[in-house]
Amino acid sequence: MRNSVLEVARWSEQNMVSDGGAHDWFHIERVWGLANVIGSAEGAETTQVQLCAILHDLSDYKLNGGDDEKAAQMAEDLLTRLGFGDSMKTAVAGFLRASGYSRRAGQDRSSWSKEWKVVQDADYIDAIGAVGVARAFWFGGMRREALCSERQLLPISEWAHEIGGQKSTIAHFQKKLLSLRDMMLTKAGRQIAERRHARMTRFLEEFIEEWNVFHTLEV
Numbered sequence: 685m686r687n688s689v690l691e692v693a694r695w696s697e698q699n700m701v702s703d704g705g706a707h708d709w710f711h712i713e714r715v716w717g718l719a720n721v722i723g724s725a726e727g728a729e730t731t732q733v734q735l736c737a738i739l740h741d742l743s744d745y746k747l748n749g750g751d752d753e754k755a756a757q758m759a760e761d762l763l764t765r766l767g768f769g770d771s772m773k774t775a776v777a778g779f780l781r782a783s784g785y786s787r788r789a790g791q792d793r794s795s796w797s798k799e800w801k802v803v804q805d806a807d808y809i810d811a812i813g814a815v816g817v818a819r820a821f822w823f824g825g826m827r828r829e830a831l832c833s834e835r836q837l838l839p840i841s842e843w844a845h846e847i848g849g850q851k852s853t854i855a856h857f858q859k860k861l862l863s864l865r866d867m868m869l870t871k872a873g874r875q876i877a878e879r880r881h882a883r884m885t886r887f888l889e890e891f892i893e894e895w896n897v898f899h900t901l902e903v
């Protein structure tokens with residue numbers, strides 16, 4: 685069947701550059717599912733939402749030797765081969781060039797199309813909550829980073845300048861993951877992010893309590 689979203693998904697599963705944990709095919713399936721839920725609540729165009737979600741991590745520059753343009757080119761070639769029209773190709777490749785946490789500086793995302801907003805929210809949501817916690821520790825472990833580089837952790841509300849400069853997975857929560865909830869671009873995305881943020885915060889509060897047990901020792 686030509687023009688099929690499922691055909692794009694099959695091809696992507698076989699061709700994406702997976703890191704085997706944080707950016708694997710199951711991340712794509714979760715973002716695709718989340719994008720469907722958010723997209724239908726927001727009244728976004730379904731095919732574009734699905735294609736952006738399925739193709740959004742086709743080739744991450746962090747995993748492909750630094751080529752920031754590769755994913756968009758691969759997507760354009762694929763959509764051309766499958767007979768998608770120019771406007772769809774432009775929209776999907778444009779999303780692949782514009783989206784992602786590291787590209788956000790200097791962008792006015794409030795002017796983005798509904799479809800781009802939906803998929804960006806879905807991708808951010810998969811970085812928070814229980815799965816987000818698992819992905820972060822997997823990623824930190826892959827990089828051989830410490831769980832936490834402080835002997836004693838302050839309460840989250842006092843983290844601001846305490847651990848931001850340190851390289852550890854706990855520092856990554858402070859630097860990035862705790863701020864994603866406030867970067868949601870859609871109403872439906874914000875509602876889901878709110879629940880996941882609360883889950884992640886609960887985990888961190890318990891982590892802090894267990895980590896700080898050292899301070900009950902009399903040494």
Ligand code: ADP
Binds near residue numbers: 820
């Ligand atoms: P994006 O694709 O939006 O740019 P990233 O590629 O930076 O996002 O992150 C992908 C996943 O890896 C997320 O779950 C994120 O939390 C995790 N991650 C990225 N950098 C780190 C890090 N330094 N420590 C722990 N987890 C990280």
Ligand code: NI
Binds near residue numbers: 715807
């Ligand atoms: Ni992603």
